[in-house]
Amino acid sequence: MDHLDELEAQSIYIFREAFARLKKLALLWSLGKDSNVMIWLARKAFFGKVPFPALHVDTGKKFPEMYHFRDRYSAEWGLDLRVEPCPPLEDIDPTLPPAARSAARKTEGLKDALAKYGFDGLIAGIRRDEEATRAKERVFSPRGTEGGWDVRDQPPEFWDQFNASPPPGAHLRIHPILHWTEADIWAYTKRENIPIIPLYLSRDGKRYRSLGDQDITFPVSSEAATIDDILHELASTKVPERAGRALDHETEDAFERLRVSGYL
């Protein structure tokens, strides 16, 4: 078994644990490279079928390529797609810095979806290597009734035994690709031939490393026009992946504050 096989097997194990132990699951599909890998892994785990809904919390501000991708592949992959709109910006905490405030809309949209469908488990494609605060995450991460994350009071998780009994009203976040890195995602996408949104590949010397909303995501300079190029680029750069995300640079703890209040 090579490195990717190991990652894949571990993710499949997590998917199957989540499906066995929770009643009402949904997979958060952001349309990005990570959540596409997640869907692929779910299909591997369940022999071609994704046995729970794919939830797209839609800010309405994604790139057109992303909407096109969503509509095409949700049909092709036989997904039970649920699109949940986000509340308008005016409804969001005005003390947050602009980009964080805009991202916080997503958190609110998510809360609405939770209330509407009563999911007890949300599968999210976050990775430990993305950002320092994500490093402390558990694979099964309980969220309070408000969706909040209490980093100090996390139950122990070891030996692939997960805490899967959220208290009434609370839900769990399940992170099947927590242990993957950006390079792993690309190497796997290539190996498995998973479709991607072309914005990730270089056009006119620029490409997106991470895809968020149009107004708060910026391309990085890059000549990488194929996945192989990207892997090459990653091997030689040490610039953090979320460098193109405005949110992460606003204040030292903006990201942390968002996570505590339920952002992915």
Next chain:
Amino acid sequence: MTIAVSRLAAAVPAAARRPQVRIVIVGHVDHGKSTLVGRLLHETGSLPEGKFEMLKAVSARRGMPFEWSFLLDALQTERDQGITIDTTQIRFRTPSRDIVLIDAPGHAEFLRNMITGASQADAAVLIIDALEGVRDQTRRHGYLLHLLGVRQVAVVINKMDRVDFAKARFDEISADISAYLAEVGVTPTAIIPISARDGDGVAARTPAIAWYSGPTVVEALDALTPARPLDELALRLPVQAIYKFDDRRIIAGRIESGSLIAGDEIVIMPAGKIARIRSVESWPVTPLSTRQHAGRSVGITLDRELFLERGDIISHAQAPRDTRRLHARVFWLHEAPLKAGQSLLVRIGTKDTRATVVAIQNAVDPGELSPIGTDQIARNHVGDIEIGLAQPVAADAYADNARTGRLVIEVNGRIAGGGLVLSVDAGERADVVDIVPVESALRPDERSARYRHAGAVVWLTGLPGAGKSTLARALERRLFSRGGSPILLDGDTLRAGLNSDLGFSPRDRAENIRRLAETAAHLARNGHIAIVAAVSPAAEDRAEARRIGDDLFREVYVATSAEVCESRDPKGHYAKARSGQLAGFTGIGQDYQPPARAELTIDTAERAVIAGVDDIERMLLDTGVLFTEVSDIAANI
């Protein structure tokens, strides 16, 4: 904080697999664990660009001198407290190893991280401040490493800069810690003088420690041995779920150890049911014809419809034990102590069951290192417990298989502790005083008058394929035709039911024979002729069977040669054993000990079945089991 640089190797598919070693860094608070980690990341080129500079800038902005440990303290909450909170995994590489560091800071309150970390580690680095020397936490951690089964420990004596790199001080502490570790059964793989802050001894033997000729920290890490590959152990596939998304009934799970391939005969524990793997299912390509190894998440279909459920373990003949009772060494992480008599939930692999703490022994506060009464295990303490399980589970001892030999304990839906299975008890024995045997309403002689025979155990032993079952069935027919009451007890048939909880280890084989013998003896005492057909390879086990059967016991050695048996191979077992798929198979892997004083010996290569049955019948006549004369009957009325 998975600092990712090292993983980019995955982009290069040709990269050979490097052994992975999971380590913990332990030691007294402030002796320099976090500093050493920061330093190691730096020295092995594992930091993302800008991280180092960013943290330097952050320190400056806060008016603090830069600390290597800041690298680990990326969370604001941690920086506020000045301590790291949780076990996270950090990866870096030495020349020949991938090191996964399970961060375990030493603040006393966070002992649980140390424990959960160490219980997953292959090796540990124990750090000691050169100025302060061996302190209580140094000892506690050393002791815990021993308890949790971590046997490779590298000791580093840090802050050598503060003692002017004095060899004498290093020697003094070396002697101290070596003596202590020897006491708890640990031999350090190296003792290294370093300055984590300045870098001496971490990746290079600098002039300041010119007197030292041993390995650097990086070299010592490079020399660690990874855990034994799980592939080499017996197959263990805990069932995660059974899916019926289409017309396939797929049993899904991850192979924890060993390997499997379509066509394998499998045992499903704890019920002990037997089936064959029809196919290995996958997506998008299915089915898979290749062998699947430990670590893979697989799906299989079986050749028959059996009831099985999440929590069962699929194995080959060498099956885990099934039990309702476990002896385990647990570490407790919950605020409320674990008490004898308490009921809780136990998870082993994918199985969960309600359980009761039957007894607690050897509870220890790792902070005090002395036993502290045995009625409870407090938070962050360690102890041995006896657990009674509401449902039977399949499990191994930790020493035999770490994956299926460990458990977690849940209280109120939250993981509250973990434990290593020390031993698996085969069933609880009823207390002798509670047993009041009830005798049959019939006397044995009443039955023998009708059957024209006395009760007996006819025990057929011999290699697989020797012809035991054939003879046994022919004998059964013969005895029945003459009005007798023969009953066939076939070893394999009983394994499917009465003995379904037993595997093929010597201990299980012995228990299998004991049960066969007890059952057969019971029938014999009630006037029936119990015909047992069982390989029963161990002379000692058969001696026990004879003891149980006493004067009713008749042993028949079916002495067909191994070559002939293998050429017959009626169940395909020899072929499988030859190809390595059937470990511990008698006739190839395990020795058969021929009986020395059998009542009768038959070689089926030379005697036809009818002739063999004639021989047995004659023997039974000669030894007083079968009656010929009517007068004999009269005598018994």
